[in-house]
Amino acid sequence: SRVEEQLADVRDKLHERERHLDKRDDAVTSREDQLAKQEKMVESNQRRLTEKLADVDVRTKELENLLDVQRQALHKASGLGPEEARKMLLERLDAELSHEQGVRVMEAEKRLAEKVDAKAKEMLITSIQRFAAAHTAESTTSTVDIPSDEMKGRIIGREGRNIRTFEKETGVDVIIDDTPGVVIVSSFDPVRRQIAQLALTKLIADGRIHPSRIEELVVETTAEVEKLLVKYGEEAAQEVDIRGLHPKAIQLLGRLYYRTSYSQNVLRHSIEVAFVAGMIAEELGYDGDLARRAGLLHDIGKAADHDTEGGHPKIGADLLKRYGENDVVVHAALGHHDDIRVDMPYTRMQELEAIASGFAGVHQAFAIQAGREVRVIAKTNETTDESAAKVCRDIAKAFEEQLTYPGEIRVTMIRETRFTEMAKPGREIVQRALPGLIAERGIDLVVCNAENAASGSGYTPKIHAELMAAGVDAVTLGDHVYRRREVLPLLESADNVVRPCNLPAEATGRRWATVRTKDGAHQVLVCCALGQLFMKPIDSPFRAVDAALAEAPADVKVRFVDFHAEATSEMQSMGRYLDGRVSAVLGTHTHVPTADECVFPEGTAFQCDVGMTGPHDSILGRRVDRVLAATLTGVPHSFDVAEKDLRINGALVTIDAESGRATAIERVMVNEAEVEHRLSGEIHAIVRDATKVFVDAITRREEAAHKIDIVTLSRNGDTSQLDLCQRTKIWLGATHGFFVAEHHEIIIRLETFHRFDSERLGKAPRGLARLRGAGRKVEGDAVGAALGEQEATPRLEAESVPAEPLSFKQNKGRRQGRVPTEVDFADRSKPPQPKAVSLGRKEGGFREIVLCRDGL
Structure with a gap:
């Protein structure tokens, strides 16, 4: 019965499976019917689409034909x-x-x-969130544990032999003090310190401490540390996924493991820089692998600081170049402290500037914002606002026609008119004193460092003209050479203005110049250079001067070098370096004259600093109160130019023209008192001569005119002009009369009369002499002494003669023995109150002298 039940269950399961299969068969049959219907629909739709496409093609051709017909009709109608x-x-x-x-x-x-x-x-x-490195700080000392303090004596050894051997082999200092249980190893070289620490640990563990064992263990430990260096370098390269490094580069990377900078392990810092640089490069779409490589190797020069001279950027760049690294990696190592000059050709920007500068009325053009904007400075005297706008449009059109560029270029035209007045105490003393100094000392050539001539900073064409008129033959400049943009055209055109020769080759101006002496008989080479110590980074002045001397004509024997430097040692080094190769090396820049003038054994004159020409009562030419206020308070103040106690400082060098060797050098200092004394003496002579002619004319009562020939004494040396003092004073005496004034054009007319009749006063013949310049008041006593008189002559003070022309006329109300006069302006719009100047009769001399703007 159990078997029958099992058979019955099996039959039921089989019937159930058959029913399930029948259902699936029915579903498959239904799916096939649906697919057949869909296939028929697809075929039908495809036929309809084909027919429609054919119809569209026909219609498209018909439309194209119609459009062609319409276009032809439009072209005929419009032409x-x-x-x-x-x-x-x-x-x-x-x-x-x-x-x-x-x-x-x-x-x-x-x-x-x-x-x-x-x-x-x-x-x-x-980038920072994706990578955050740990920072660890290390010191310059390491400690080694010892089992007991008795070990300290064994480390020291008999008479200190062990410790001396250890320090000699490892290059470290071993410090053994009262600290229990430790010995200190000290060294600034972390690799040596690590070797010493490991070697000492091994010695203590071994127990055999004597010189031979010390030498053996130090050699063994050094080899182990060298292997560790390679291991650390390889691990760092693997961590940042860098391959193909030179074995020496890997070893140097390992040395960075033992170096710290600003309390951070240099190797970990390099790894961090590599990761951050790679991430930023990838964000910007650049090569991340190359950026990581540059970041990892940028500080590799720190691993060789003790073996090679120079800063670590340059050392690292040299090593990487030797190891065949990419130029980008080398540049990253060399320039990661921003201490190299950017010197890349910007051809497109130069083309923009060249096109804009080629238009009439354009002074300068500058391409900025990577060539997106061009700013054009117009010549004020050649353009108007309307013409400047037209030039601006023409420049923009020229850019469109001549250049291919993405985006837009904005052209900005700038036209301005400036009026500038500058303080000029230094130039004033030069103009007053230099012509007389040249004549008195027989100077053949004057070289002037004028970098601070424009109100204490810079140089301009106007100042250049003033210095040339005063007698300067050549001008050298310094670190303020480009402070004023007006100087750029002058540097390009003037053949006697020299900029420092160790500026970049692209800088505007001459590196050296040859100028002729005042008599034209000899040529002199003039050159200047900037120092390096305590000044902005610049090329070597020694090499630059060598190059300038090599370029200069060999037949020019007399050679002068102005060294614009800060450090005395550098100035003296330049003088010794050029001894026998140039005639003189004179220093400038520090403003204070030095007392070390000398002629070196090979014939080169030298002085560390010739000093400053300008206000001596100052701090480097600036007002004392302003400089002290800024120094004591820390608040910025305007350093105005001082104006008191003007002096000329310089050096007078005597040179053999044939050999170019200097034979003597002398410090020169001329102050205002000396200038005034010299001018006063010449004024006395002029007044004496004029007075004698005047007295002779009156004594003889001649009718003919008398013209005075006055000796030339002036700022520019080519006109008969002389400045006298500002406050007018009149000295009157039996034999002479005159007045002195400053900053006014003074005219002295000599009047002679046929007879002393006041009615003929306006008809008298006249002789004329002009005096104008810059001197001081001449007192009556001095004038009397100049004329050979024993006592000072009586004098009458009168008001200063104004700058406007005056005239005089006779007063109808005459009295016996007097001729009252009326003094007024030639411009009658603002007549002053009448003033009378009357002088009493003088026996045996003249009757009266009338003073007015037009004459005596």
């Missing part, structure tokens, strides 16, 4: 070809949409500017 019509349409669209384009461009630029900062911050934050 324009297809290209001409298209161009006209585009121009109309550009004109209509130009304003909208400008607005959209401005909006886009504004949105971009807002996004740039946010994007940069996001990139940096993301």
Whole structure:
């Protein structure tokens, strides 16, 4: 019965399976029917689509034919070809949409500017978040544990032999003090310190401490540490996924494991830089592998600081170049402290500037913002506001026609008129004193360092003209050479202005110049250079001067070098370096004259600093109160130019023209008192001669005119002019009369009369002499002494003669023995109150002298 039940269960399961299979068979059959129907629908739709496509092709051809017919009809009606019509349409669209384009461009630029900062911050934050390195600090000492203090004596050894051997082999200092249980190893070289620490630990564990064992263990430990260095370098390269490093580079990377900088392990710092640089490069779409390589190796020069001279950027760049690294990696090591000058050709920007500078009326052009904008400075005297606008449009059109560029270029035209007045105490003393100094000392050539001539900083064409008129033959400049942009055209055109020769080769101006002496008989080479110590980074002045001397004509024997340096040691080094190769090396820049003038054994004159020409009562030419206020308070003040106690400082060098060797050098210092004394003496002589002629004419009562020939004494040495003192004074006596004035054009007319009749006063013949310049008041006693008189002559003070011309006329109300006069302005618009000047009769001499603007 049990078997029957099992058979019955099996039969039921089989019947159930059959029913299930029947259902699946029915479903499959239904699915096949549906697929057949869908296939028929697809075929039907495909036929309809094919028919429609054919119909569309026919209709398209018909439309194209109709369009061709319409185009031909339009061309015939308008008289324009297809290209001409298209161009006209585009121009109309550009004109209509130009304003909208400008607005959209401005909006886009504004949105971009807002996004740039946010994007940069996001990139940096993301990079830092993705990698955060640990920072650890290490010291310059390491400690070694010892089992007992008795071990200290064994380490020291008999008479200190062990410790001396250990220090000699390892190059470290071993410090053994009262600290229990430790010995200190000290060294600034972390690799040596590590070797010493491991070697000492081994010695203590071994127990055999004597010189031979020390030498053996130090050699063994050094080899182990060298292997560790390679291991650390390879692990660092693997961590940042860098391959193909030179074995020496790997070993140097390992040495960085033992170096610290600003309390951070240098190897970990390099790994961190590698990761951050790679992430930023990938965010910007650059080569991340190359950036990581540059970041990992940028500080590799620190591993060789003790073996090679120079800073670690240069050492690292030299090593990487030797190991065949990519130029980008070498540049990263060399420039990661921003101590190299960017010297890349910006051809496109130069083309923009060249095109703009070629237009008439353009003074200078500058391409900025990576060539997106060109700023053009117009020549004020050659352009107007209207013509400047036209030039601006022409420049923009030239850019469109001659250059291919993405985006837009904005052209900005700048036209301005400036009026500038500058303090000039230094130039004033030069103009007053230099001509007389040249004549008195027989000077053949004057070289002037004028870098601070323009109100204490810079140089301008106007100042150049003033110095040339005063007698300067050549001008050298210093580190303020480009402080004023007006100097650039002068540097390009003047053949006697020299800029420092160790500036970059592209800098405007001459590196050296040859100038002739005042008599034209000899040529002199003039050169100047900037120092390096305590000044801005610049090329070597020694090599630059060598190059300038090599370029100069060999037949010019007399050679002068102005060394614009700060450090005395560098100045003296330059003098010794050029001894026998130049005639003189004179220092400038520090403003204070030194007392070390000498002629070196090979014939080169030298002085560390010739000093400053200008106000001596100052701090380096600036007002004392201003400099002290800024120094004591820390608050910035305007350093105004001082104006008191003017002096000329310099050096007078005597040179053999045939050999170019200096034979003597002398310090020169001329102050205001000496200048005034010299001028006063010449004024006395002029007044004496004029007075004698005047007295002789009156004594003889001659009718003929008498003209005085006055010796030339002036600022520029080519006119008969002399400045006298500002306050007018009149000295009157039996034999002479005169007045002295400053900053006014003074005219002395000599009057002689047929007879002393006041009615003929206005008809008298006249002789004329002019005096103008810059001197001081001449007192009556001095004048009397100049004329050979024993006592001072009586004098009458009168008001200063004004700058406007005056005239005089006779007063009808005459009295016996007197001729009252009326003094007034030639311009009658503002007549002053009448003033009378009357002088009593003088027996045996003249009757009266009338003073007015027009004469005596």
